[in-house]
Amino acid sequence: MLREELLLLGEPGIKVCTVLPTGVDTPFFRHAANHTGRSLRSLPPMATPERIARAVVRTARRPRRRRLVGPYARLLAVAQAAAPVLVRRTVGRRADRAYFGAGTEGEATSGILDEPSGTSAAVHGGRRAGWRTFARRAVAAALLGAVGAGRVLRSARLREGFRAG
Known part of the structure; x- marks a missing residue:
């Protein structure tokens, strides 16, 4: 304005x-x-x-x-x-x-x-310490999610390989 x-x-x-x-x-x-x-x-x-x-x-x-x-x-x-x-x-x-x-x-x-x-x-x-904890948890959750997604994709590829073979 x-x-x-x-x-x-x-x-x-x-x-x-x-x-x-x-x-x-x-x-x-x-x-x-x-x-x-x-x-x-x-x-x-x-x-x-x-x-x-x-x-x-x-x-x-x-x-x-x-x-x-x-x-x-x-x-x-x-x-x-x-x-x-x-x-x-x-x-x-x-x-x-x-x-x-x-x-x-x-x-x-x-x-x-x-x-x-x-x-x-x-x-x-005085709340930044709480933010650091939040950030660490968010990063850990993202990493766990990425690992979990990787495992799901890997098992899907393995199943797909077994079906094709």
Whole structure:
């Protein structure tokens, strides 16, 4: 929208750059107001705040229309271009489970809206360790799936060989 407005105003020298990160490991969800009664958390996989800051600086130095940042951003962009309806449904279903914790956490909170974060101020949210575990499990599942698929193909070829012989 901003790009179109700048074109209408005849401002060709202004470049609009969009930095699109995946989830960012900051304490945002701990500090945000929460009236759901459930714990909130960022969607994995997460990029570090430093990585996002480097991407913003790089984009300011060498402007580009869109910069994807983080381990999931490029994959999501390609999937969105290929199958937008499927991606929208999948992300929608996953978001409820991923953003909200399983149980109730008690009372609603106003977060840091009414008072500063004080001693709980931090740059990092502390969830990247959980992401590493998730990534290891995902890689292990992919490897097991590949091994399983290889075995299925091998046994199918063997059966096919027995039938032909």
